[in-house]
Amino acid sequence: MAQAGTQMRLAVLGAGKMGGILIEAFVKRGLVSPKDIRATVGHARDRKNGAKGGVSLGSDNREAARKADAVLLCVKPQTVAQVVDEIRGELNEKKLLISIAASVPTDYIERRLKAKVPVIRAMPNTPSIVGEGVTAIAKGKFAEQKHVDAAQRLFGAVGRTVVVDEKNMDAITGLSASGPAFIYIILESLAEGGVKAGLSRELATLLAAQTALGAAKVAIETGHHPALLKDTVTTPAGCTIDGILELEEGGLRVTLIKAVMKAAQRAKELLIKDEH
Numbered sequence: 426m427a428q429a430g431t432q433m434r435l436a437v438l439g440a441g442k443m444g445g446i447l448i449e450a451f452v453k454r455g456l457v458s459p460k461d462i463r464a465t466v467g468h469a470r471d472r473k474n475g476a477k478g479g480v481s482l483g484s485d486n487r488e489a490a491r492k493a494d495a496v497l498l499c500v501k502p503q504t505v506a507q508v509v510d511e512i513r514g515e516l517n518e519k520k521l522l523i524s525i526a527a528s529v530p531t532d533y534i535e536r537r538l539k540a541k542v543p544v545i546r547a548m549p550n551t552p553s554i555v556g557e558g559v560t561a562i563a564k565g566k567f568a569e570q571k572h573v574d575a576a577q578r579l580f581g582a583v584g585r586t587v588v589v590d591e592k593n594m595d596a597i598t599g600l601s602a603s604g605p606a607f608i609y610i611i612l613e614s615l616a617e618g619g620v621k622a623g624l625s626r627e628l629a630t631l632l633a634a635q636t637a638l639g640a641a642k643v644a645i646e647t648g649h650h651p652a653l654l655k656d657t658v659t660t661p662a663g664c665t666i667d668g669i670l671e672l673e674e675g676g677l678r679v680t681l682i683k684a685v686m687k688a689a690q691r692a693k694e695l696l697i698k699d700e701h
């Protein structure tokens with residue numbers, strides 16, 4: 426198998442929102458050349474758009490898989506079975522299949538394949554578009570360390586990677602794959618607070634976003650517990666503690682905990698419930 430970043434030929438099946446973001450990011454970061462990517466979508470109306478990140482779009486999954494060293498499966502969970510059945514004949518032990526579909530276990534895919542194809546399950550998120558994504562990677566039954574390494578190189582070009590046990594994937598989906606949406610709501614709400622306090626929306630949004638970015642960077646770079654970092658902002662009898670009291674009264678903590686739990690629960694049942 427060719428290594429990511431060294432002329433790897435990649436098929437991206439399902440170049441929708443997430444597949445499109447990954448294609449654009451891989452190309453932008455020079456990881457895979459546009460000429461080495463074959464992307465597919467389901468409907469003709471999308472094919473009319475012609476290209477994603479300079480990559481031409483088609484609809485022939487088999488042809489795309491045949492000409493690739495690695496296949497990145499980015500279709501909806503409910504479409505995975507159909508596409509895997511379609512490309513089964515094009516896959517073998519030498520090709521790598523990476524699925525980013527939420528809810529779909531590696532053994533569900535492996536059972537549909539004839540050969541002992543190495544399968545990797547990955548869960549990226551949308552900040553990959555600016556190189557600040559995080560992708561969890563888990564290996565299936567036939568995948569070896571070299572396949573994990575290849576997936577890490579690929580997703581490492583668009584942010585951080587973490588190698589995890591597959592049993593954690595639904596929780597990860599609820600936290601870091603759904604998480605950007607939760608964070609955007611928090612940003613929007615913080616900005617509304619700024620607007621209410623008299624700031625322009627533009628300034629308030631910038632302040633909210635940069636504050637979130639800065640706080641996240643401090644948490645990652647220091648490795649300190651968020652509670653400790655919060656304490657450094659909270660002066661006795663100052664302004665922040667008054668704001669924190671409002672957050673506690675509004676149940677922000679419990680709401681966020683429940684949001685992640687609900688999303689994780691949904692990730693567990695997505696394939697099973699929506700397939701029937």
Ligand SMILES: NC(=O)c1ccc[n+]([C@@H]2O[C@H](COP(=O)([O-])OP(=O)(O)OC[C@H]3O[C@@H](n4cnc5c(N)ncnc54)[C@H](OP(=O)(O)O)[C@@H]3O)[C@@H](O)[C@H]2O)c1
Nearest residue numbers: 439440441442443466467468471499500501502526527549
């Ligand atoms: N969005 C996220 O933040 C995110 C994060 C992590 C993982 N994921 C996973 O990524 C997958 C895609 O999610 P998404 O949000 O990107 O959805 P999406 O925008 O709807 O993308 C799905 C793509 O699959 C295409 N497709 C449908 N049937 C196909 C077929 N038979 N062959 C080839 N392509 C086909 C669709 O094309 P048409 O529109 O033409 O039908 C569309 O371009 C899901 O499994 C999701 O769990 C998403």
